Amino acid sequence: MGKxxxxxxxxxxSASNVLNKLCKKKNILQREIRNKYMFTHRVYESLNDNIAYTKDKDFDEIxxxxxxxxxxxKNSSITRSDVERLCGFSSTSSKRILQRLRDKEIITLEGKARASHYRLK
Structure with a gap:
């Protein structure tokens, strides 16, 4: 907020209030690092700058x-909701990231539904 x-x-x-309003209107997204924000796809599209959006989004996923x-x-396992809190992502984004890590055989899924969690392979 300070910057x-x-x-x-x-x-x-006042800055906090403005940033919160912009988030609610879906003009900006809070990045996984607290107090860092990026424009949404809609804003980049209106600016005709989809390259910058893709670059920012890919950086966040990495x-x-x-x-x-x-x-x-450092920990034995992680849940999807842990990933949401850790990275500041939505449920959908967290699922996508976890699936990509599973596809690359970096992590494995254990359990089902609410009992599901992920471990390093």
């Missing part, structure tokens, strides 16, 4: 994979 407040020349509280692997190196 946003500084750039916009407003108080940190970071998420690294964070998940680091988490699993």
């Amino acid at each position: 946003a407040a500084e750039v916009a020349q407003i108080t940190p509280q 970071q998420a994979k690294t964070m998940i692997i680091e988490y699993l190196n």
Whole structure:
């Protein structure tokens, strides 16, 4: 918030309010790193800059994979909801990232439904 407040020349509280409103209107997304944001696909599309969106999104996914692997190196398992909290992703994005890690045989799925969790292979 501090950098946003500084750039916009407003108080940190005002910056927080503006960023929250932009998130609710789906103009920006909070990245997995707290206090970092990116425009949504819709905004990039209106700016005719889909390359920047793809680049930002891919970077987030790469970071998420690294964070998940680091988490699993320190902990025995992780759940989808843990990934949501760890990376700041939606349920859908978390499922996609976990599936990609399974497809690359980096992690394995154990259990089903609410009891499901992932471990390093």
